[in-house]
Amino acid sequence: MGNEVITVPELPEVETVKRTLNTLVKGKKIERVTVSLPRIIQRPAEPEMFCDALTGHTIQEVERRGKFLLVRLDGLVMVSHLRMEGRYGVYVSDEPIEKHTHVIFHFDDGTELRYKDVRQFGTMHLFSPGEEKTQAPLQKLGIEPLSEDFTVESLAAKLRKRRSFIKPVLLNQHIIVGLGNIYVDEALFRSKIHPLTPADSLQADQLARLHEAIIFTLKQAVDAGGSSIKSYVNGQGEMGMFQHQLQVYGQEGKPCVRCGQLIEKSVVGGRGTHTCPSCQGRR
Numbered sequence: 001m002g003n004e005v006i007t008v009p010e011l012p013e014v015e016t017v018k019r020t021l022n023t024l025v026k027g028k029k030i031e032r033v034t035v036s037l038p039r040i041i042q043r044p045a046e047p048e049m050f051c052d053a054l055t056g057h058t059i060q061e062v063e064r065r066g067k068f069l070l071v072r073l074d075g076l077v078m079v080s081h082l083r084m085e086g087r088y089g090v091y092v093s094d095e096p097i098e099k100h101t102h103v104i105f106h107f108d109d110g111t112e113l114r115y116k117d118v119r120q121f122g123t124m125h126l127f128s129p130g131e132e133k134t135q136a137p138l139q140k141l142g143i144e145p146l147s148e149d150f151t152v153e154s155l156a157a158k159l160r161k162r163r164s165f166i167k168p169v170l171l172n173q174h175i176i177v178g179l180g181n182i183y184v185d186e187a188l189f190r191s192k193i194h195p196l197t198p199a200d201s202l203q204a205d206q207l208a209r210l211h212e213a214i215i216f217t218l219k220q221a222v223d224a225g226g227s228s229i230k231s232y233v234n235g236q237g238e239m240g241m242f243q244h245q246l247q248v249y250g251q252e253g254k255p256c257v258r259c260g261q262l263i264e265k266s267v268v269g270g271r272g273t274h275t276c277p278s279c280q281g282r283r
């Protein structure tokens with residue numbers, strides 16, 4: 001077991017929220033919406049318009065794009081980003097409303113989807129179907145690492161144009177979506193690449209390993225239900241507490257699972273970064 005780490009939801013956590021929401025709210029009709037923290041609602045400009053527009057619509061499917069949730073309704077798409085600590089939970093309407101609950105979607109069956117966000121950084125945007133693809137925040141998102149489009153070739157093509165260090169490049173959502181600090185550290189460890197390696201200098205063998213490692217790391221975490229993490233929710237309003245399968249993130253001072261050297265923590269691009277000094281030697 002690794003340490004308990006607190007961090008932001010990444011692709012696997014959002015994927016888990018998406019899957020759980022699909023089991024809980026698909027087919028439910030919104031009777032009304034209440035917003036108690038207007039700044040969560042980014043589009044339309046007036047929260048009242050957001051509430052009015054959603055009233056009477058039925059949730060058809062919850063999808064994911066990068067770290068965004070897309071709630072598809074009949075004739076509308078709501079794009080939601082959990083940011084640091086946003087959480088969804090489904091409750092019966094007479095259950096007490098917990099602190100930091102900012103948006104409530106009241107359904108016509110007496111249940112509610114509640115959005116809770118202690119840090120208040122989460123966002124919601126409402127669009128007509130299709131409109132979401134051409135506008136912020138989804139418009140410039142990069143490649144989905146668990147899609148068929150993500151190949152060694154497409155990864156190589158993206159990285160060839162980037163001179164910055166590989167770690168910040170992998171964190172950049174305009175290049176590849178869904179990776180955050182945890183899974184970038186894990187993928188670089190697994191592929192034995194130092195985070196300060198210039199992205200455009202990766203060799204064919206490194207690119208192949210990195211491609212495999214990104215997919216493996218994310219899939220493993222998706223299978224585990226999103227690794228860990230105090231601040232994320234499984235969609236039923238429960239604090240997600242999953243088994244960690246982290247090999248390097250949060251493991252500083254512990255022996256590397258491959259070579260026994262102690263894992264080190266440094267700062268790369270302002271982010272806490274975990275490496276094995278032996279396995280991830282710089283070329």
Ligand SMILES: [Zn+2]
Nearest residue numbers: 256259276279
């Ligand atoms: Zn090692």
